[in-house]
Amino acid sequence: MKAIEQNFRRVTPYVPGEQPKKKGIVKLNTNENPYPPAPGVLRALAELSRTPDALRRYPDPAAQELVQALAASCGVGEDQIFPGVGSDDVLAIAFQTFFQSGRPVLFPDITYSFYPVWAQLFGVPYRCPALDGDFRMRREDYYGENGGILFPNPNAPTAIAEPLSFVEDILRHNPDTVVIVDEAYVDFGAESAIRLLPEYENLLVVQTFSKSRSLAGMRIGYAVGSPLLIRYMNAVKYSYNSYTMSAAAIRCGVEAVKDEAYFRETTAKIVATRERTARALKELGFVVLPSSANFLFASHPQYPGRQLYQALREADIYVRYFDSPRIDNYLRISVGTDGEMEQLLGFLASYTRGEG
Amino acid sequence: MKAIEQNFRRVTPYVPGEQPKKKGIVKLNTNENPYPPAPGVLRALAELSRTPDALRRYPDPAAQELVQALAASCGVGEDQIFPGVGSDDVLAIAFQTFFQSGRPVLFPDITYSFYPVWAQLFGVPYRCPALDGDFRMRREDYYGENGGILFPNPNAPTAIAEPLSFVEDILRHNPDTVVIVDEAYVDFGAESAIRLLPEYENLLVVQTFSKSRSLAGMRIGYAVGSPLLIRYMNAVKYSYNSYTMSAAAIRCGVEAVKDEAYFRETTAKIVATRERTARALKELGFVVLPSSANFLFASHPQYPGRQLYQALREADIYVRYFDSPRIDNYLRISVGTDGEMEQLLGFLASYTRGEG
Numbered sequence: 001m002k003a004i005e006q007n008f009r010r011v012t013p014y015v016p017g018e019q020p021k022k023k024g025i026v027k028l029n030t031n032e033n034p035y036p037p038a039p040g041v042l043r044a045l046a047e048l049s050r051t052p053d054a055l056r057r058y059p060d061p062a063a064q065e066l067v068q069a070l071a072a073s074c075g076v077g078e079d080q081i082f083p084g085v086g087s088d089d090v091l092a093i094a095f096q097t098f099f100q101s102g103r104p105v106l107f108p109d110i111t112y113s114f115y116p117v118w119a120q121l122f123g124v125p126y127r128c129p130a131l132d133g134d135f136r137m138r139r140e141d142y143y144g145e146n147g148g149i150l151f152p153n154p155n156a157p158t159a160i161a162e163p164l165s166f167v168e169d170i171l172r173h174n175p176d177t178v179v180i181v182d183e184a185y186v187d188f189g190a191e192s193a194i195r196l197l198p199e200y201e202n203l204l205v206v207q208t209f210s211k212s213r214s215l216a217g218m219r220i221g222y223a224v225g226s227p228l229l230i231r232y233m234n235a236v237k238y239s240y241n242s243y244t245m246s247a248a249a250i251r252c253g254v255e256a257v258k259d260e261a262y263f264r265e266t267t268a269k270i271v272a273t274r275e276r277t278a279r280a281l282k283e284l285g286f287v288v289l290p291s292s293a294n295f296l297f298a299s300h301p302q303y304p305g306r307q308l309y310q311a312l313r314e315a316d317i318y319v320r321y322f323d324s325p326r327i328d329n330y331l332r333i334s335v336g337t338d339g340e341m342e343q344l345l346g347f348l349a350s351y352t353r354g355e356g
Numbered sequence: 357m358k359a360i361e362q363n364f365r366r367v368t369p370y371v372p373g374e375q376p377k378k379k380g381i382v383k384l385n386t387n388e389n390p391y392p393p394a395p396g397v398l399r400a401l402a403e404l405s406r407t408p409d410a411l412r413r414y415p416d417p418a419a420q421e422l423v424q425a426l427a428a429s430c431g432v433g434e435d436q437i438f439p440g441v442g443s444d445d446v447l448a449i450a451f452q453t454f455f456q457s458g459r460p461v462l463f464p465d466i467t468y469s470f471y472p473v474w475a476q477l478f479g480v481p482y483r484c485p486a487l488d489g490d491f492r493m494r495r496e497d498y499y500g501e502n503g504g505i506l507f508p509n510p511n512a513p514t515a516i517a518e519p520l521s522f523v524e525d526i527l528r529h530n531p532d533t534v535v536i537v538d539e540a541y542v543d544f545g546a547e548s549a550i551r552l553l554p555e556y557e558n559l560l561v562v563q564t565f566s567k568s569r570s571l572a573g574m575r576i577g578y579a580v581g582s583p584l585l586i587r588y589m590n591a592v593k594y595s596y597n598s599y600t601m602s603a604a605a606i607r608c609g610v611e612a613v614k615d616e617a618y619f620r621e622t623t624a625k626i627v628a629t630r631e632r633t634a635r636a637l638k639e640l641g642f643v644v645l646p647s648s649a650n651f652l653f654a655s656h657p658q659y660p661g662r663q664l665y666q667a668l669r670e671a672d673i674y675v676r677y678f679d680s681p682r683i684d685n686y687l688r689i690s691v692g693t694d695g696e697m698e699q700l701l702g703f704l705a706s707y708t709r710g711e712g
Contacts, residue, residue, distance in 0.1 A: 002584070004532055004558055007457035007503065013594030016417050027413075036408030045604070049401035052392030055608070056570040057383075061372050085441060088597040101363035121595040147363065176360050202360055214412040217603035228358070238369030239477040241444040247573035248401070248604040252411070 014117045020318060026343050028334040029318040031185075031295050033214040035269070035337075038262040040255035041215070045248065054247045061238070063245040069257040070222055074194055079227040082234060083253070085244050087184055087208035087221030091150075092118055094204055094223060097236045098178040099124045103147035108137055110327055112156050112182065135160055135289060143173045152182040154190050154292040157322060157332040161190035161292035168193075171200045178229065180204045185293035187212035187267050188274070194224055201226040211294055212267050213256040220245070220253045270294050274335045280345050284352050295334045297327075303352065305329040315347050370473045376674060382699050384690040385674040387541075387651050389570040391625070391693075394618040396611035397571070401604065410603045417594070419601040425613040426578055430550050435583040438590060439609070441600050443540055443564035443577030447506075448474055450560055450579060453592045454534040455480045459503035464493055466683055468512050468538065491516055491645060499529045508538040510546050510648040513678060513688040517546035517648035524549075527556045534585065536560045541649035543568035543623050544630070550580055557582040567650055568623050569612040576601070576609045626650050630691045636701045640708050651690045653683075659708065661685040671703050 084090035129141030210216035309321035440446035485497030566572035665677035
């Protein structure tokens with residue numbers, strides 16, 4: 001190492017899911033939505049291409065138009081919404097803002113793999129209670145002293161949702177630390193903790209436009225919380241980068257929120273496809289965890305996960321595989337269109353009949 | 357303060373320039389470009405509105421298409437470019453990456469007001485050598501032991517550029533710390549330090565699309581540096597948020613870089629307007645610092661800066677005023693179109709003739 005490097009921050013970065021550039025593949029590896037964003041989103045971009053003033057000028061640093069739309073849609077005040085560059089940006093700012101006590105932050109051992117990366121980056125100590133044998137969180141693990149709590153609901157990559165009573169129990173046991181519920185996948189069948197907000201000032205709910213709003217490409221996420229929490233997050237954000245949300249992200253976000261009917265229709269289609277796919281996988285002998293998300297987490301007693309992952313990849317079907325303890329025999333399969341799922345199932349049917 | 361707040365990060369955020377929503381104002385307060393972005397940028401957005409797949413999918417986390425375009429345009433390797441959400445994002449990541457020694461980082465006392473805010477946010481000690489009586493940096497101030505050096509060239513809000521020999525002298529005296537040259541305004545008349553890169557592995561040059569590329573609304577900035585520095589910044593970025601650049605930002609950025617003729621034409625127009633405006637202001641009795649940027653820094657011996665700022669504001673002409681020691685009698689005036697500058701000069705002519 002060179003002398004100059006001794007004063008550099010050294011981190012092991014998160015490795016995002018592959019974004020292959022190859023055409024014609026079945027891409028079920030990053031939990032993207034198979035349906036296009038709402039028609040109003042596409043119209044907003046066309047409109048922006050005719051509005052050069054919106055491009056040459058700085059955007060509204062508060063992204064007020066988007067905050068208003070989200071506040072109305074979530075049934076909260078405008079001072080309860082914090083928008084950001086995807087939920088990763090929002091979660092990273094929450095980490096920096098709320099987890100300063102020096103006591104360990106708690107999150108499950110099997111969960112979104114970005115959490116330990118942020119903890120390392122921001123120097124936040126953490127502890128990871130183990131999920132039980134059914135991949136469920138144990139509420140008692142989150143009762144003791146801690147510096148904050150963070151978990152996805154539904155969890156990832158397990159797809160399993162806990163009921164609202166579970167979330168509330170954790171909130172009740174932790175009045176003095178911030179509890180963050182990462183609801184990236186909530187719109188596919190779990191209950192949002194947003195309705196607990198009036199009672200719990202220490203609750204922060206984080207959601208994203210990348211899954212249920214079909215806008216992974218535009219980078220939009222947001223937190224919903226008490227005015228107290230949102231005020232602190234804004235101070236940190238304005239100290240980091242005043243203008244995080246581009247004019248395009250703000251406009252697309254507003255139009256996506258406004259089209260509630262399209263949102264309901266596309267999420268319902270994904271849920272229906274998920275249920276059909278889960279049944280079909282079980283018929284092929286797979287163990288499939290109960291999913292409330294837009295993906296399935298599945299393993300097969302006869303075929304190792306890694307082998308299936310590689311065989312699928314050779315057939316141009318991309319799913320996600322995690323080489324981690326306890327889950328290294330599972331595949332995480334995003335729910336695509338019915339056609340894409342048929343291609344997947346067709347391949348797996350041949351493969352498990354020994355034709356693969 | 358509530359008990360829970362004791363573990364929150366408390367910062368004094370940067371206050372961005374006002375973005376008034378009022379129509380019909382002359383907006384010369386945030387150094388935006390008065391000309392629209394290159395025609396290809398607008399076409400790229402229209403095209404994106406017909407490409408829903410690019411919106412529903414995650415963008416390329418490496419923003420490779422934009423990195424390639426910038427590498428070609430800067431004459432460096434692709435491993436020497438780090439793109440981000442505006443130069444504020446790029447600079448914040450550089451702060452986190454390189455200024456970890458515990459020794460004070462040096463930047464001028466009069467400079468971009470975000471620097472001390474980042475230092476506070478990231479817990480980086482700093483020291484601010486004073487500009488001399490002509491608002492110039494003194495090179496000797498940057499010779500001693502330090503944890504890193506950061507300055508804009510041209511400086512802001514003074515608009516004054518230092519020659520490349522000055523930058524090189526500072527680099528030569530600091531082989532063991534990272535020297536960041538913030539070139540947000542370089543395209544309006546200063547020399548870029550990019551051509552010093554082959555000799556100085558510790559040099560990081562930061563540029564933005566917000567000024568000379570007319571894209572403040574899209575949030576695009578980048579660093580150019582040695583492969584060593586860029587590698588470390590990427591590790592921090594991938595630990596924070598893998599997908600910072602939206603599909604729209606990547607596409608617009610590529611088209612803006614490609615249209616070199618449009619870029620030259622619009623920056624030349626702004627420089628010509630700046631020179632005319634500077635002469636006219638001097639004729640009205642203003643002291644105008646020599647500008648190599650897209651703004652002018654000016655004061656009048658008879659009229660206090662704050663009073664002029666307020667009078668202009670009442671006439672719907674917005675300029676920037678900083679209530680800070682040594683510069684509280686100055687106005688920072690962005691260079692707009694010739695028409696906008698005529699409105700400004702017309703008002704100031706009346707005002708200084710006692711008709712205001």
